[in-house]
Amino acid sequence: MRYHFVVCMKQVPMVSELPWDSRSGRLRRDLADGMMNPACKHALEAAIQLKDRHGARITVLTMGPVMAEEILREALAMGADSGILLTDPKMAGADTMVTSFTLARAITRECPDFDLVLCGCHTSDSETAQVGPQLAEELNVAGVAYVEKLDLQHHTVRLEREADDFLETIEMDLPGVVTIATQRYTPRYASLGGLQEAFDRDSITVIDAQGLGLTPEQIGRNASPTRILDVYSPAAQKENIVMRGSAKKVVEDLLDQFGDQIAAAIGKDLKPNG
Ligand SMILES: Cc1cc2nc3c(=O)[nH]c(=O)nc-3n(C[C@H](O)[C@H](O)[C@H](O)COP(=O)(O)OP(=O)(O)OC[C@H]3O[C@@H](n4cnc5c(N)ncnc54)[C@H](O)[C@@H]3O)c2cc1C
Incomplete structure (x- = not known):
C-alpha cells in the first residue's frame, strides 16, 4: 500500500520583521517577509519520516497570497512531492471556519485518495489551533490534535499524545486528520541544491475560487x-513587592497574598493546613 499524505501549511510573517502601525494599531503583514509557519515544518517532518518508513506521496497544500508559493517550494526541497496553492483575492480575510472549508474542498477535489492530513498544531501569527480539528469536521473523518508520535499499520494509525500528566496511545482509522505537536519531529533543513531543484520543478498547481467551484x-x-476588530499589546501591569521577615513569615505572606494564583497555575492547593 502506498499512502497519500496531505500536509497543510500556512505562510506566516517573520516575527522579527513584523512592522507595527501604531496609528491603526494593526500588524502590517503586507510589509513583512513570509516564512513557513514553524509548527507546519514539524507536521511535514512527521510526514516525511512516515514516507521514508512506509512509502508515500506527500502533497503540500496552502491557502494564502501568491507569495505563499515559496513555502511550498521549500517543502518540495525538504521531501514533499507536489504542492497546491489556493490563492484568490476573494479568499482573503477567511476566518478559521472558512479556511477549513476551503482547504477541505481542495482536498476532496484534488486529493480524493488521501489517507492522512497532517497540520501544525497552531500558527505563530494567529494561533487559534482551530483549523486542524475543523478540517476533520469538514472532511467528515476522525481527527486527533497535539500528536507527539505516530506510526501506520495498514489502514490505521497509532498515535501518542501527551495530555497534562499522562500519555495517551490512540488508534485511529484512516482516512483522518492529525495536528502535530512541536516536541518530537525536529524538521530537517532544505539543502541549497534541493531548493534550487525545487524552484526548477513544475510540481505546483495554482487554483483560484472558480477552480474549486466556489462562489x-x-x-x-x-x-x-468572525472578524478581528483590533490587535494590540496589552499594557504590562507589573508591581514589585518586597516581603520582609523570616523565611517562614515570607512564605506565609506569599501564600496569603498569591496562594490562589499559584494554586491555579500549578493545579495544587499549597495553603498550609490550619
Ligand atoms: C489572499 C489571502 C490572504 C490571507 N491573509 C491572511 C492574513 O493576513 N493573516 C492571516 O492570519 N491569515 C491570512 N490568510 C489565511 C487564513 O485566513 C488563515 O489561514 C486562517 O484564518 C488560519 O487561522 P490560524 O492562523 O489561527 O490557524 P491555526 O488553526 O492556528 O493553524 C493550525 C494549522 O492549520 C493549518 N493551516 C492554517 N491556516 C492554513 C492555510 N491558510 N493554509 C493551509 N493550512 C493552514 C496549518 O497546518 C497550521 O499549522 C489569507 C488567505 C488568503 C487566501
Whole structure:
C-alpha cells in the first residue's frame, strides 16, 4: 500500500520583521517577509519520516497570497512531492471556519485518495489551533490534535499524545486528520541544491475560487462569521513587592497574598493546613 499524505501549511510573517502601525494599531503583514509557519515544518517532518518508513506521496497544500508559493517550494526541497496553492483575492480575510472549508474542498477535489492530513498544531501569527480539528469536521473523518508520535499499520494509525500528566496511545482509522505537536519531529533543513531543484520543478498547481467551484459568497471575508476588530499589546501591569521577615513569615505572606494564583497555575492547593 502506498499512502497519500496531505500536509497543510500556512505562510506566516517573520516575527522579527513584523512592522507595527501604531496609528491603526494593526500588524502590517503586507510589509513583512513570509516564512513557513514553524509548527507546519514539524507536521511535514512527521510526514516525511512516515514516507521514508512506509512509502508515500506527500502533497503540500496552502491557502494564502501568491507569495505563499515559496513555502511550498521549500517543502518540495525538504521531501514533499507536489504542492497546491489556493490563492484568490476573494479568499482573503477567511476566518478559521472558512479556511477549513476551503482547504477541505481542495482536498476532496484534488486529493480524493488521501489517507492522512497532517497540520501544525497552531500558527505563530494567529494561533487559534482551530483549523486542524475543523478540517476533520469538514472532511467528515476522525481527527486527533497535539500528536507527539505516530506510526501506520495498514489502514490505521497509532498515535501518542501527551495530555497534562499522562500519555495517551490512540488508534485511529484512516482516512483522518492529525495536528502535530512541536516536541518530537525536529524538521530537517532544505539543502541549497534541493531548493534550487525545487524552484526548477513544475510540481505546483495554482487554483483560484472558480477552480474549486466556489462562489465569492462561500469564501473569504464574505463567508466568515468572525472578524478581528483590533490587535494590540496589552499594557504590562507589573508591581514589585518586597516581603520582609523570616523565611517562614515570607512564605506565609506569599501564600496569603498569591496562594490562589499559584494554586491555579500549578493545579495544587499549597495553603498550609490550619
Ligand atoms: C489572499 C489571502 C490572504 C490571507 N491573509 C491572511 C492574513 O493576513 N493573516 C492571516 O492570519 N491569515 C491570512 N490568510 C489565511 C487564513 O485566513 C488563515 O489561514 C486562517 O484564518 C488560519 O487561522 P490560524 O492562523 O489561527 O490557524 P491555526 O488553526 O492556528 O493553524 C493550525 C494549522 O492549520 C493549518 N493551516 C492554517 N491556516 C492554513 C492555510 N491558510 N493554509 C493551509 N493550512 C493552514 C496549518 O497546518 C497550521 O499549522 C489569507 C488567505 C488568503 C487566501
